[in-house]
Amino acid sequence: MKILTVDRGTSTPLLDVRNLTTKFGTMDGTVHAVNDVSFILDEGETLAIVGESGCGKTVSMLSILRMIPEPPGKVTQGQALFFDGISTRDLLSLSISKIRQVRGCEVGFIFQDPLTSLNPVLTIGQQISESLVEHKGMSDSQARKRTLELLDLVGISEGKRRYKNYPHQFSGGMRQRVMIAIAIACLPKILIADEPTTALDVTVQAQIVELVARLKEELNMAVIWITHDLGVVAGMADRVMVMYGGQVVERAIVEELYERPQHPYTIGLLGALPRADEIETRRLVSIEGSPPDLYSEPTHCQFAFRCPYAFDRCWEEIPPLLTIGKRLRVACFYDVNQGKARDVPEQ
Amino acid sequence: MTEASLPADKSSGLLIDEARGFRQKIIYLLRLLWRDKSGMIGLILFLTLIFLAVTAPWISPHDPLQQNLRASRLPPAWSEGGTWDYPLGTDNLGRDLLSRIIYGSRVSLTVGFFGVLIAASLGMVVGLIAGYTGGRVDSAITGLINLILAMPYLLFVVFIASIFGRSLINVILIFGITDSPIFARTTRGEVLRLRESGYVESAISLGASQFRIIFRHILPNLIGPLITVATFEMSAMIFYEAGLGFLNLSVPPSIPSWGNMLSAGRKYLTSSPWLLTFPGLAIMFTSLGMNLLGDWLRDVLDPRLRRVKK
Numbered sequence: 001m002k003i004l005t006v007d008r009g010t011s012t013p014l015l016d017v018r019n020l021t022t023k024f025g026t027m028d029g030t031v032h033a034v035n036d037v038s039f040i041l042d043e044g045e046t047l048a049i050v051g052e053s054g055c056g057k058t059v060s061m062l063s064i065l066r067m068i069p070e071p072p073g074k075v076t077q078g079q080a081l082f083f084d085g086i087s088t089r090d091l092l093s094l095s096i097s098k099i100r101q102v103r104g105c106e107v108g109f110i111f112q113d114p115l116t117s118l119n120p121v122l123t124i125g126q127q128i129s130e131s132l133v134e135h136k137g138m139s140d141s142q143a144r145k146r147t148l149e150l151l152d153l154v155g156i157s158e159g160k161r162r163y164k165n166y167p168h169q170f171s172g173g174m175r176q177r178v179m180i181a182i183a184i185a186c187l188p189k190i191l192i193a194d195e196p197t198t199a200l201d202v203t204v205q206a207q208i209v210e211l212v213a214r215l216k217e218e219l220n221m222a223v224i225w226i227t228h229d230l231g232v233v234a235g236m237a238d239r240v241m242v243m244y245g246g247q248v249v250e251r252a253i254v255e256e257l258y259e260r261p262q263h264p265y266t267i268g269l270l271g272a273l274p275r276a277d278e279i280e281t282r283r284l285v286s287i288e289g290s291p292p293d294l295y296s297e298p299t300h301c302q303f304a305f306r307c308p309y310a311f312d313r314c315w316e317e318i319p320p321l322l323t324i325g326k327r328l329r330v331a332c333f334y335d336v337n338q339g340k341a342r343d344v345p346e347q
Numbered sequence: 348m349t350e351a352s353l354p355a356d357k358s359s360g361l362l363i364d365e366a367r368g369f370r371q372k373i374i375y376l377l378r379l380l381w382r383d384k385s386g387m388i389g390l391i392l393f394l395t396l397i398f399l400a401v402t403a404p405w406i407s408p409h410d411p412l413q414q415n416l417r418a419s420r421l422p423p424a425w426s427e428g429g430t431w432d433y434p435l436g437t438d439n440l441g442r443d444l445l446s447r448i449i450y451g452s453r454v455s456l457t458v459g460f461f462g463v464l465i466a467a468s469l470g471m472v473v474g475l476i477a478g479y480t481g482g483r484v485d486s487a488i489t490g491l492i493n494l495i496l497a498m499p500y501l502l503f504v505v506f507i508a509s510i511f512g513r514s515l516i517n518v519i520l521i522f523g524i525t526d527s528p529i530f531a532r533t534t535r536g537e538v539l540r541l542r543e544s545g546y547v548e549s550a551i552s553l554g555a556s557q558f559r560i561i562f563r564h565i566l567p568n569l570i571g572p573l574i575t576v577a578t579f580e581m582s583a584m585i586f587y588e589a590g591l592g593f594l595n596l597s598v599p600p601s602i603p604s605w606g607n608m609l610s611a612g613r614k615y616l617t618s619s620p621w622l623l624t625f626p627g628l629a630i631m632f633t634s635l636g637m638n639l640l641g642d643w644l645r646d647v648l649d650p651r652l653r654r655v656k657k
Contacts, residue, residue, distance in 0.1 A: 067551055104553030111552070116545030121567045130563070131553045182553065 012083045014222050015041040015190060020078035022063045025071060029295045033059045035246040046223040048237035050230060054291055056246040057226045061192050064091055065107060066099050105135045108183030112195040114175035118167035124178045125163035131185050150181040155211060173204035184215060192224045209236055230273050234258060242266050245292045245302030250330045262330035264307045309334040379647060386643025392636025399452040407446035411603045415441035420619045436621045447603040448629050454604035458518055458588045459581040465523025467577055470530025478538025479561060492528040508596040515598050522584050533576050534569060541565045571648035578641030582634045589630050605630050
């Protein structure tokens with residue numbers, strides 16, 4: 001029997017993703033991009049998904065919204081239960097027209113690169129009001145009024161003038177604000193931000209992080225923040241999910257993760273991070289080796305290749321998410337803090 | 348001080364998007380045009396052509412079909428034996444060359460405009476389908492496009508023209524159909540690129556329908572490149588129409604067209620060179636004008652290039 005890898009809260013979570021698996025058929029073979037990923041998102045919380053490039057962060061989010069190009073991609077199993085306060089829907093089995101209503105309307109998406117995510121031939125006003133007209137059935141003048149409010153909300157001054165501007169007339173940070181305005185136009189319940197600060201410089205990054213945090217409070221959204229920047233995570237997330245090689249390796253409340261990381265990969269990540277409060281100088285630690293290729297069906301811990309603690313069992317089965325204290329937390333057979341193998345029953 | 352809080356410099360009209368109202372936009376475009384002298388020349392040549400075609404009955408000094416055998420093969424007015432009655436001289440049947448050239452612009456423009464219209468609409472639909480659908484449909488359409496493009500163009504056109512006979516409609520249809528692969532290919536290439544672009548992905552993430560993505564997000568991006576191609580193709584069609592006319596395969600000889608004039612004048616090349624020279628110049632200037640205009644349009648239609656330096 002499979003261990004149910006979902007920790008159930010008392011109330012129904014906003015989003016409950018179970019056993020999500022996504023594969024891509026390529027010329028070189030099948031890429032197992034996301035393997036058996038489960039997580040929950042509560043109302044109004046910020047969940048950070050952390051991991052290196054190619055670990056499946058983005059693909060798992062795109063899978064939930066069914067934005068994986070098919071073929072070559074395919075979501076082979078899993079559920080994404082979305083609870084809108086009244087009823088629960090499985091996003092992975094909705095019809096195309098229903099999922100289109102969810103996209104943009106109930107789940108907003110901010111992409112990594114604001115430079116390419118805006119249509120160069122439409123004014124930003126047109127682009128923001130588009131989903132208002134499409135989803136909310138607003139008239140053009142209503143949409144325009146609302147768009148001006150949105151521009152103000154995301155901190156773009158002189159909205160009336162900027163409304164008519166084209167994307168190339170905006171700086172990178174301003175474009176990302178426009179993207180955010182588009183994403184929140186219909187007041188979604190969930191905002192998925194896919195590395196929204198990667199293409200921006202550090203000061204602008206901070207502004208965007210602040211902006212999203214403020215909007216989250218004002219609009220009462222839940223935020224999924226995909227990033228590889230642990231510094232950003234510490235500042236804004238409530239909970240963190242660490243992914244590696246298409247698998248969830250650790251989940252925790254943000255303080256717990258920083259105080260007592262459980263998984264060797266998380267420990268490695270934190271070791272590679274320079275800290276502002278360090279007194280002694282030290283070399284930043286890097287994780288030896290390189291990310292796994294995802295061509296083979298996973299039968300063991302994907303991190304075993306690079307893990308300094310890996311032992312026989314790590315190569316024999318995939319570690320399930322284990323309970324530490326009261327919560328499911330870590331997928332590892334080795335207890336780094338105790339310095340010994342965990343007692344995990346055979347599956 | 349951020350960029351956004353800078354006061355808009357209205358007097359200089361820096362950006363077209365800030366130009367309020369139609370008049371300001373026109374003024375802005377004219378300013379752009381003034382900066383690009385070759386574009387200006389192109390536009391003037393093109394407008395002249397349209398003017399000639401539209402006002403032909405009023406500005407032609409003679410009826411283009413009126414024969415006057417006593418005044419056959421008169422040289423242009425400024426050479427010896429010429430008269431200002433016939434400013435560019437007359438042809439072998441004594442018909443006024445200037446009037447015939449003016450009327451000839453109607454044929455060229457009609458063929459060019461409607462030919463491109465048919466080719467562009469057909470090519471765009473096919474290209475959109477191929478590019479957006481992908482897979483087998485795409486392979487089939489691309490194969491067909493390559494097949495048509497691989498045929499020697501003029502030979503193909505000559506073949507069809509000789510089967511279906513000589514009429515304006517036939518010429519337009521032939522050009523419209525045989526030229527559509529060019530548009531289909533351009534459209535397909537652009538669609539393939541745009542389909543993977545960030546803003547199409549973000550439109551999908553906003554729940555846009557396929558219809559909306561194609562018509563709202565992809566199509567407007569195609570207009571720039573396609574108008575450019577259209578201008579060049581229009582110039583090419585005017586060229587080819589003259590070629591067909593020269594081969595006696597275009598409009599019937601009773602209709603004055605530049606190609607027919609070339610064809611009729613060929614026999615007198617050594618004795619009366621003006622019979623060929625003037626229609627030839629008309630074709631050349633038309634083609635030149637359209638090409639210059641096309642270059643300019645390509646720059647202007649891209650919002651990213653729409654900047655006026657002071």
